[in-house]
Amino acid sequence: VSVERRLLCAGCLVLVLSCSLGAAGLPSPLAGKEAWDYVEVRPGAHMFWWLYYADSPSAQYQDLPLVMWLQGGPGGSGSGFGNFEEIGPLNRDLEPRKTSWVQAASVLFVDNPVGTGFSYAEQPDGFATNVSTVASDMLVLLKHFFTQIPEFQSKPFYIFSESYGGKMAAAISLELSKAIAKGSVKCNFAGVALGDSWISxxxxxxxxxxxxxxxxxxxxxxxxxxxxxxxxxxxxxxxxxxxxxxxxxxxxxxxxxxxxxxxxxxxxxxxxxxxxxxxxxxxxxxxxxxxxxIRPLHKQSLNELMNGPIRKKLAIIPQNVTWGGQAEDVFSSMAGDFMRPVVDIVDQLLTAGVNVTVYNGQLDLIVDTMGQELWVKQLKWEGLPGFSQLRWSPLDDPASPGTTGAFFKTYRNFAFYWILKAGHMIPSDQGAMALQMLKMIMQQD
Incomplete structure (x- = not known):
C-alpha cells in the first residue's frame, strides 16, 4: 500500500494519509493523518515533534482540540514512552489502544528538552540547563508548528504533562501566554494540566x-x-x-x-x-x-521499536542520532535546576486566568499526593480559599462501573483530580480514567 507524502516549505514535514507505514511494513494507527518534523530551536539544537490528527468516530479532527504531551525525566521521550506506553493510538506491540487520547483530540508529542528522544544537540553546550531555556526552546517550536499548520491556530490548545514534564509545562505555559498577548505566537491556548508533576x-x-x-x-x-x-x-x-x-x-x-x-x-x-x-x-x-x-522510560523493547521500525518509518532521523542516546546528558545538564520549585509560576498562571489542572496518582511515591497537597496550599492565588472549602466529588471508573475511580473538584480556573489505583504514569495504570479526565477538562473550558 502506498503512502502519500507532502513536503511543506523546506522542512521534512511528512503527512501520512493512508493505512500503511509504507516501507516499514507496519499497520498505521489511523485512517487519518500524522505529521512529524524537526525544528532547530537554537543553532545546533534540534527538537523533534510528532502529531496525530484526532481520529474520532463522532467528530472530525477540525472540530476537536489539540493536546501537547510533555514527558518527564528530564530526558523522557514523549514520542516514545508517552506515545507507545501511555496515550498514543498504538501500544508498544503496535496494537490499537482502546484508551488512546487520539479519539478525543489531536495529539502532539514533543521530544523535550533538546537531546530527548529523537531530539538532539550537535554540541555538549546545546543542552538546556534550566526551565527558562526549555520554555524559550519550546516557544520557537510552537511558533514554527502553528505557522506551518495554521488550521490548528484556532483550535483549543492544551498542554498535558507528567512528572518533570509538569515543571517544564508550567514554565512553557507562562511564556506562551505572554507570547500570545504580544502576538508572536498564534494559538488558542486553553489550559495546562500538571500530572504527578515536580512543581515543588x-x-x-x-x-x-x-x-x-x-x-x-x-x-x-x-x-x-x-x-x-x-x-x-x-x-x-x-x-x-x-x-x-x-x-x-x-x-x-x-x-x-x-x-x-x-x-x-x-x-x-x-x-x-x-x-x-x-x-x-x-x-x-x-x-x-x-x-x-531514565532507564524506566527507555525499556529495551521500546528502545528496539523506536530505533528499528519507527526510525525507518520516520525517515528523517539523522544517521548519527539514536533515540534516547542523549537522555542521560539531558538529565545531568538539568541537575542544578532539578530541585528548584516553580510554585510561583503556577500562581502567576492562575492569577493571569490560565486554566490549570493538577492530577495525581494515589500510588505514586516520587511525587506523592501528600506533597502535591502541600504546595497547593501555599498558593497565593485569590481563589484558593474558595477551592479549599469545596468538597470533592467522586467519579465512576469507566472500566469498572459502580467503582470509584477518582475524586475531583474545580473552582474558577483551577481543578484537582485524585486518580485512584494509579501510580506515577496515570494513563498507563488507569487508561480509561485518564481518558475520561481529559474529556472532562476539555469540556469545562
Whole structure:
C-alpha cells in the first residue's frame, strides 16, 4: 500500500494519509493523518515533534482540540514512552489502544528538552540547563508548528504533562501566554494540566517518609532514617545549594530503597525491576539517578521499536542520532535546576486566568499526593480559599462501573483530580480514567 507524502516549505514535514507505514511494513494507527518534523530551536539544537490528527468516530479532527504531551525525566521521550506506553493510538506491540487520547483530540508529542528522544544537540553546550531555556526552546517550536499548520491556530490548545514534564509545562505555559498577548505566537491556548508533576520538589521529598509509614512500607526506624535524609535535602534547598540538593535527593532515594526492600518510586505496590537495594551502593550519584528515572522510560523493547521500525518509518532521523542516546546528558545538564520549585509560576498562571489542572496518582511515591497537597496550599492565588472549602466529588471508573475511580473538584480556573489505583504514569495504570479526565477538562473550558 502506498503512502502519500507532502513536503511543506523546506522542512521534512511528512503527512501520512493512508493505512500503511509504507516501507516499514507496519499497520498505521489511523485512517487519518500524522505529521512529524524537526525544528532547530537554537543553532545546533534540534527538537523533534510528532502529531496525530484526532481520529474520532463522532467528530472530525477540525472540530476537536489539540493536546501537547510533555514527558518527564528530564530526558523522557514523549514520542516514545508517552506515545507507545501511555496515550498514543498504538501500544508498544503496535496494537490499537482502546484508551488512546487520539479519539478525543489531536495529539502532539514533543521530544523535550533538546537531546530527548529523537531530539538532539550537535554540541555538549546545546543542552538546556534550566526551565527558562526549555520554555524559550519550546516557544520557537510552537511558533514554527502553528505557522506551518495554521488550521490548528484556532483550535483549543492544551498542554498535558507528567512528572518533570509538569515543571517544564508550567514554565512553557507562562511564556506562551505572554507570547500570545504580544502576538508572536498564534494559538488558542486553553489550559495546562500538571500530572504527578515536580512543581515543588522539596514538598515531595519531605512527605516520602510519612507516606511510606502510613502505607506500612516503613517502620519507626525507617521513618527516622528517611526523615533525617530528607532534612539534609531541605537544608540544601534553603541555602539555595540546588546542585547539592539534587545529590542529597538521590541519597534520600537510596535510604528509601534500603528501608523498603526496593519499593518502586513510580508505584508503591511494586518493587524496582531487576534491582536489589544493595546494588545502588556501588553506583555514582549520576548513574543512580539515570538508573532510577531514565532507564524506566527507555525499556529495551521500546528502545528496539523506536530505533528499528519507527526510525525507518520516520525517515528523517539523522544517521548519527539514536533515540534516547542523549537522555542521560539531558538529565545531568538539568541537575542544578532539578530541585528548584516553580510554585510561583503556577500562581502567576492562575492569577493571569490560565486554566490549570493538577492530577495525581494515589500510588505514586516520587511525587506523592501528600506533597502535591502541600504546595497547593501555599498558593497565593485569590481563589484558593474558595477551592479549599469545596468538597470533592467522586467519579465512576469507566472500566469498572459502580467503582470509584477518582475524586475531583474545580473552582474558577483551577481543578484537582485524585486518580485512584494509579501510580506515577496515570494513563498507563488507569487508561480509561485518564481518558475520561481529559474529556472532562476539555469540556469545562
Amino acid at each position: 520538589p522539596l514538598d515531595s521529598v519531605m512527605t516520602w517518609g510519612p507516606y511510606l509509614y502510613t502505607t506500612s512500607l516503613l517502620d519507626n526506624n525507617g521513618l527516622a532514617d528517611v526523615n533525617s535524609a530528607a532534612e539534609n535535602v531541605k537544608r540544601a534547598v534553603e541555602q539555595q545549594q540546588f546542585l547539592k540538593a539534587t545529590e542529597l535527593w538521590s541519597v534520600t532515594e537510596t535510604v528509601v530503597e534500603q528501608n523498603t526492600n526496593g519499593v518502586n518510586f513510580y508505584n508503591i505496590l511494586t518493587q524496582q525491576p531487576d534491582e536489589k537495594p544493595t546494588d545502588v551502593l556501588f553506583l555514582s550519584a549520576s548513574a543512580l539517578q539515570a538508573r532510577r528515572h
